[in-house]
Amino acid sequence: QLQESGPGLVKPSGTLSLTCVVSGASISSSNWWSWVRQTPGKGLEWIGEIYHDGTTDYNPSLKSRVTISVDKPKNQFSLRLKSVTAADTAVYYCARVGLDSSAYDYWGPGTLVTVSS
């Protein structure tokens, strides 16, 4: 299971910070761990992903503002998105890339983050 947590409201120009706690699996396994967001206007958008050794891959459209990190002792990974605007208002999901499928086989329930003053 995956579970997102973090503030539901962030001020414009501030930093969005979310954590995804992984249970029932080890974040040190051979999976990649991802962040995906969903808005009514842009649909599903891949933000980026991380491997347990800290290797990351980011969406070029967000790369200058995104940092994804992993905390192996806590079995969790995190997302930081800086300099947010209203356009970053979305439901944010964490997801696991399956070893057999290479697709997203498990997702968190999602968390709505609103950017507003």
Place this chain on the structure above:
Amino acid sequence: DIVMTQSPDSLAVSLGERATINCKSSQNILNSANNKNYLGWYQQKPGQPPKLLIYWASTRKPGVPDRFSGSGSGADFTLTISSLQVEDVAVYYCQQYYNTPRTFGQGTKVEIK
């Protein structure tokens, strides 16, 4: 970026009838080295995250009803629901994972006629 385009945007199908959703990628997503199409299909119901149905374009995830099937290769793909059930009302997305950024189609809303 690989652009994924689904058609139609929505469709209404009678219970027990076939529903067909198409997905086209802007470039080939077949890896000739392993003969795999890097394409997944997801189902999303309101208030829920997407749920993986099909991967490698045609492999059904264990536990997914066999009325769901995927086909196609290269840049043209299809998701078929052979006999629509009430619980299949949802939005369906295709996604390519051939390269990053991973990209999704815009979604197809399936309703009961």
